[in-house]
Structure formats: structure tokens, C-alpha cells
Amino acid sequence: MSKYIIALDQGTTSSRAVIYDENGIVKSFAQKPLTQHYPRPGWVEHDPEEIIKTLFEALSEAFKKSGVKRSDIAAVGITNQRETSVVWEKDSGRSIYNAIVWQCRRTADTCEELKKDGMGAYIQEKTGLLIDAYFSATKFKWILDNVGGAKSAVEKANLLCGTIESWIVYNLTKGRVHVSDYSNASRTMLFDIDRLEWDELLLKSLGIPEGMLPYPVCGSEKVGEIAAGICGIEALEGVPVCALIGDQPSALFGQGCFEKGQAKNTYGTGCFMLMNTGSDSVRSKCGLVTSVGWSVAGNTSYALEGSVFNAGSVVQWLRDEMGLINSSAECESVALSVKDNAGVYFVPAFNGLGAPYWDMYARGIITGLTRGSGKAHIVRAALESMAYQSADLMLGMQKDSSIKISELRVDGGACVNNFIMQLQSDITDTVINRPVNIETTSAGAAYLAGLSCGLYGSFDEIQKLRITERIFVPSAESIRTKDCFEQWHNAVNRAKSS
Secondary structure, three states: OOOEEEEEEEOOOEEEEEEEEOOOOEEEEEEEEOOOEOOOOOOOEEOHHHHHHHHHHHHHHHHHHHOOOHHHEEEEEEEEOOOOEEEEEOOOOOEOOOEEOOOOOOOHHHHHHHHHOOOHHHHHHHHOOOOOOOOOHHHHHHHHHHOOOHHHHHHOOOEEEEEHHHHHHHHHOOOOOOEEEHHHHOOOOOEEOOOOEEOHHHHHHHOOOHHHOOEEEOEOOOOEEOOOOHHHOHHHOOOEEEEEEEHHHHHHHHOOOOOOOOEEEEEOOOEEEEEEEEOOOOOOOOOOEEEEEEEEOOEEEEEEEEEEOOOHHHHHHHHHOOOOOOOHHHHHHHHOOOOOOOOOEEEOOEOEEOOOOOEOOOOOEEEOOOOOOOHHHHHHHHHHHHHHHHHHHHHHHHHHHOOOOOEEEEEOHHHHOHHHHHHHHHHHOOEEEEEOOOOHHHHHHHHHHHHHHOOOOOHHHHHOOOOEEEEEOOOOOHHHHHHHHHHHHHHHHHHOOO
């Protein structure tokens, strides 16, 4: 029996391919950076062709490094940055414009119009989301409204659109398959998450023909096969694509959060906290959103989610734009070189504030600077902002669900920072559980593909693959950090647009 799964993980800043064995151990890995384009302030784009190029290069490299045979590979699972939107020609397969990235704020005015039209309540009830430029619907609309020839191509039924997993599958299968899984579809602001289908009224309101959209699928099933000649590796022809899932629910799955009330937080470019709410699609009253987590064997699990737009990206800003650090790894030692933040607070609203504030026009702010403030205080305040923002999400999540989160499972690049993890535990009075494998996003896609192709027989079997590396528990500092949390909220109020 085949014993390996290929996980393709297409993220905001890079494309990765990971080959896992049946025990959840990485056999080989390859990663390629992805260029960020900022054509105007608040606008963020990716080149769709570069997305495919880097992903296929990573796939080719990982496969060659692994030394495994085609007969050893059971399936491919795909996970991806969500909300990022692509429109392409059906006949040529070429994108008609750059992918508009989830962080992009260009459609804020369109979102305001939807709010004025009284669409907010309907959109939350049907899609589980709040009206924001973060989601895909207004990005699709912008491309159709602003790219020359798009309207005539729509009339000729020659345009397709989708989020990144749709774009990947279309290219992997050379145009034979156009699908989106429920988790990604639920982030478009066009998808009825209870009926699991596109919403006709929302499509009409935004002028998006349903024929452009991918067919919704459950995400843990075979949707197609790798076509001949992909990456120049003929050996991969016919490998089944058996899982599609957005990056954050994939991390929830990879963390083994299969039970109602279990939660995880990913510290990546942004921070994304999700709580499994089981078969209940809970609507938030605290500024969170509701999405499909996954659907396996006809059983759909939902998640409450809070999104922080800037987390790891703040560290990149400190390094690349400000020159305050030489490397991301340096952050922790610089932060710990001072005893506290000296009253300095950093609200990294570079492209607005996400949950629970949802202020598209908020902008970044550093408060509390004095003549005695140094770079270490600013770096420390930047790291603290990740924990403060995540604590805001947890408070709302517990209130919406009426469930106390006793343990938060963590992953993503910044979770290796012990300073942030301890602060997170102190602020929230919660146990923080960090696994050995912090790349849980790719693991989730691999496990779902393994379930689909029969490599794994149950969730319990997958749960046993997760190994804890370290536990953080609230310390004596927790009382002081709660006072700091109050000061953080004062800074947030100053960063808001109104």
C-alpha cells in the first residue's frame, strides 16, 4: 500500500511542498518565496502565474529529494492562503489580472456601499461573515469592473474565478477540474454555509455570474488527478488530488482539534484563531466570523474564527523597512534585553484592523514613546501586539460559544518565540500547547487526503500522530500583563478611524 502523501501549501509569502509518511513525519520539503506587489498604498497583489510556477518548482524539488517512487504516493492534499482571488480565461487558462490578496483594502468603498444597502445582516446570516474587503466577493467584482475586456469575456462565458485552491487544481489538472472546497468557498462572502451552495441574491447583488464560480466540494474526496507533464515530472501523472482546505482550518485539523470547543492559534503573516464548534454554525455577536472547518464523509464541522491581519508581517517590517533587527530570530533576545515595554504599545494596523474591530480605515500606531524609549522597547511592543490581538480573539470566542478554552494549541513560525507564548498564556490564563511539528497547515491537508484515500481509518488514528513539544502555563506575571492589556486597548482606540 502507498505510504506517502504530498501536501501542497500555497501561502501568502511562499509556496511549499511537503511529503509526509504515514506516521506524519516529513520525508522531504521544499519552499519557494513569492513576490509581494504593492501597486498603491493598501493594495496587495500576487502574480497568479508565479504562484503556480513556485508551487510546481517546490513540488518537483520535494519529490526529487524524497527518493520515493510514484507507487509510494497515495494522494495529494492542497491547502492555501484564503480569500486571495483570481480571475482567468477559460480558453487560454491565463489570468486576466494579478491575484488580489486577502490583505488588500482596495474594495473598502464597495463594502461600505453594501453596508449602506442594508446587506450586513443578510450576509452574516447566510455566509457567517461580516462585510469587509478581506473577503473574496468584492475582489472578484473589482476585477470584473476594472479590467479591460472583462465584461465582454463574461458575456461570452469565457471567464472563471476562484480562490487559490481552485486556481491550483485547475492548473494541476490542465483545465479539467474547476472546484472549490467548502472551507474556501465559505470565505468568499458568496456562500451559504448551512446549505453549502452559492447564494443567488449575493451573486446578483455583486454582478458575479454563477457560471464563473467553481463547483463546491466537501474537501476530503478525490476531485481529480495530476495531469501529464506537470513540473516536468511524468512520474506524477495520475496521482489523485484527494483534499482541499483553506490554510487555517487545515491547521485546526492538523492540530487534532476534532472536538467541539478545541481551539488553535496560528502565528504567521497574520494571527488566526479558530475554535471547532462541531455541527453548529454559531453566529458571532463579538466581531468574529463563522466558516466551514471541514467536511468528511458527509459530516460538516464549523469554526468560529478571529483574524489578525498583521503579526509576523510586523517582524518583517521591523527588519526590512525599519532596520531595527537583522533577522526574525533576533526578536526574542532584543525584546528580553529590557525588563518591560516602558509604556510603549504598538498597534500594527498597516491595512486596517481585523477581528473583533473590523475597521478598514484604521492605521498603525506606536504610543507611549519617551526620550528613554529605544529600539528594544519598540521590538518588544511589536511582539506583545501579537499576544494582545490574539487575546482579544479568545475573549470573543469564549463569549460567543459559552465555552472556556482551557488549552490553546499553537503553530506557525512565530510560535517558536517563547516570549510570545508565555505572554499569551499569562494574558489569557490559558495553557499553551506547542507541538513538535509546528507546520500543522500542511499536515492538516495531508491527513485529510490520507482519510480520503484510505491511508488513515479514523480521526483517532490521526490524533495519535500529534506530539507535544512544550507546554506554557500562566506565571506570576499574569497579573501585571492584564494591566498592560488594558493599556493596549487604549492604544487600539487611538488607532481606530473613528
